[in-house]
Amino acid sequence: MNWLRSAFQEELDGVTQTLVDLSQLVSEAISSATHALVTSDLKEAEAVIAADDRVDDIQHELDARIIDIIARQQPVASDLRALVTALRMSADLERMGDMAHHVAKIARLRHPASAVPQELLATIEEMGKVARLISDKVGGIINSRDIDKALEVERDDDEMDKLHRKLFTTLLDPNWPHGIETAIDITLIGRYYERYADHAVSVSRRVYFQVTGKYNSK
């Protein structure tokens, strides 16, 4: 029985490790996508777009593996919940990859021009940094199940919301000189970073719930 348990535990650990790997991949993706966006780097944008297929493949493989573990091990109670939660986390992480991919696509679309006007570069760069910080932290939390870190992520997300509002304040300045197309790009870019962070928060809340049995929703 102990032997069975530890074989199962090993499979769970493998699932956790793949979730951590996914969080690293999407962290790198949002970081590169931001860099491609603020420097109008076409090659980097295309690399992010291409790399998203890998995230999707890993997610599909992981989901199939989780379902296979459920079918073979027939876990109940907390083990089953942990596996279902892993399915949801993998969906969140895959979606974070999509957001990085969307940012990179706007960079590619506007190349060789920049989608981001000069006065917003710093804000967008900062959003990219916060996004990366959050998903790096989330990777750590998946692994460590550190609930204090999970609470930190909520505050990091507040920081993202603040930056998001700052974007809109700049757009809505009556002297905004960049016209509608740029406003559309910035609106979408802002939404992508915000959603990226939302999905990261969702992952960290799932860990929080698994560890404490309580919902952590502000």
Add this chain to the structure above:
Amino acid sequence: MNWLRSAFQEELDGVTQTLVDLSQLVSEAISSATHALVTSDLKEAEAVIAADDRVDDIQHELDARIIDIIARQQPVASDLRALVTALRMSADLERMGDMAHHVAKIARLRHPASAVPQELLATIEEMGKVARLISDKVGGIINSRDIDKALEVERDDDEMDKLHRKLFTTLLDPNWPHGIETAIDITLIGRYYERYADHAVSVSRRVYFQVTGKYNSK
């Protein structure tokens, strides 16, 4: 064994019925949200916003029920896959409810003014109609597992994309007279309808895959 099988089948049927119920609720929500938006109806907008809690509650209850069925019945192979797929569909449907909620929030934010300028009312109304058509169809597909209907949804989604592009064409007209705030609203509204339809397509593809064992991705 037959008796057991039929008790299990009854539980699966119950899950299917709740998914159909959810699709009806989000269909009504996107319909009302659209109406609230194009008529600047504050009460209707607030009703949509309030009703989203019910969608969330039903989804949470459904997810708990699905996990409980897996734990008790320990299904394997296609039964287990059907239940995992149901979890994913419920997440898609819940997200469609969020999109209707977001549309209603923009209507409320701009009330008593309209977020949508006169010349875009018809396009937005049409997007609302297509959104409702798609989710009504998806409700039917969840129930009937009719794969021809699932293919129809792809075409309906093309129609949504066409309307979405039309929005942008109007926004990008050099004579666009409505300024940045309206452009931001329309960009976000357009994105919400597009995402609503994407999630509906995702549900119909999951049904298609369950029935045929093949991916239906254009």
